[in-house]
Amino acid sequence: MTFHKSIGALACAALLVAFSASAQNKFPGEGGVNLDVPYVPTPQNVVNRMLEMAQASANDIHYDLGSGDGRIVVTAARDFKVKKGVGIEIDPVRIKEANANAKSAGVTDRVTFMQTDLFAFDFTEANVLTLYLLPDVNLKLRPTILDRMKPGTRVVSHAFTMGDWRPDNQDTVDGETLYFWVVPSKVGGNWEWKVGNDTYLANFTQMYQVVTGTVTGPSGQTMISNSVLRGENFRFDAQVTQGGAPVTMHFVGKVAGGQIGGAVDFGGKDMTRVTATKK
Ligand SMILES: C[S@@+](CC[C@H](N)C(=O)[O-])C[C@H]1O[C@@H](n2cnc3c(N)ncnc32)[C@H](O)[C@@H]1O
Incomplete structure (x- = not known):
């Protein structure tokens, strides 16, 4: 027709x-x-x-x-x-x-x-x-x-x-x-994950698929950037310091209820599997 x-x-x-x-x-x-x-x-x-x-x-x-x-x-x-x-x-x-x-x-x-x-x-x-x-x-x-x-x-x-x-x-x-x-997953609120002995805390504010917020780690608190939430798939960057040098932490994960299973890397190196847990 x-x-x-x-x-x-x-x-x-x-x-x-x-x-x-x-x-x-x-x-x-x-x-x-x-x-x-x-x-x-x-x-x-x-x-x-x-x-x-x-x-x-x-x-x-x-x-x-x-x-x-x-x-x-x-x-x-x-x-x-x-x-x-x-x-x-x-x-x-x-x-x-x-x-x-x-x-x-x-x-x-x-x-x-x-x-x-x-x-x-x-x-x-x-x-x-x-x-x-x-x-x-x-x-x-x-x-x-x-x-x-x-x-x-x-x-x-x-x-x-x-x-x-x-x-x-x-x-x-x-x-x-x-x-x-x-349809985006729900990611607003507080999350925590560990990389080795370091604990990271995130606070996300969500407006539909748009996510803003902060990450607090051993080197202090920073705003997240480049965040993309498509359904369950969630990624964002945060500027942190490692050994005194600034580096971008990339977080990529899949949201499943109260957990985000994924990986972080620091400037493309030291990729580590992580599970963020909703607090
Ligand atoms: C703009 S037409 C779209 C038809 C079809 N989806 C298409 O795109 O060719 C809207 C349709 O919704 C139906 N409709 C209107 N109110 C409805 C309701 N409360 N529950 C179920 N169908 C309804 C109408 O009879 C009509 O067939």
Whole structure:
């Protein structure tokens, strides 16, 4: 299914106009239900790019919230081979279309469409989540995504952002902007690790995937720099002194609940395995 560029852009504009005209209101669905978001399908080339950005693959469980005629779920199963796909859709007319589309694509064994309200269904088993909703709906979903979904879950939203949670990546296809996030692990607070006999204490402040803070070691306290938190993967640098000479300590690790397992090196030397523990 190919949509002309201007049709895609118009559809997106129509969605925004509808939104601003009735911010608090529901929209009438075709199947006698009220919708939080009117039905506007994502053009197929945009669907493909969304799933490419998410790097959807055979290891993934994919959910599309407000799945319309099921095109994103069907494409993820047929072309990206996800092991399980679920579409959550409140309008029974769309569910009928989605089931027919899954049947013609030959993916009914891996794909399910649930006729229900997306706010009433637990979608947190997904590790790939796609959305073409509205800004206020994204914001309502944001706490569930950040606090209940597994770190490392990939989220792609067609056209709409997540407030002040800035995307890890974005792209534009035929005038439509796509936003990509990776659900970050929780690293805010105090951590401790040892390198030989030296104890290091860190205090991190986290705002989504942005982490700032200090490390205190034998040579005193310093701010961390170059920190990157992508899902469970966390790295940062800290300037320390060794034998009286300044050196950059690189910390690279994987967050698993209250521990960060990884390694530190000092200016690229003396690499040591460490486990930081949450205090
Ligand atoms: C903009 S369309 C996106 C359709 C599809 N995801 C796509 O990108 O082609 C939004 C969809 O969300 C559905 N929807 C609206 N409110 C919903 C709700 N509360 N629960 C589940 N689905 C809802 C609408 O019926 C519509 O099909």
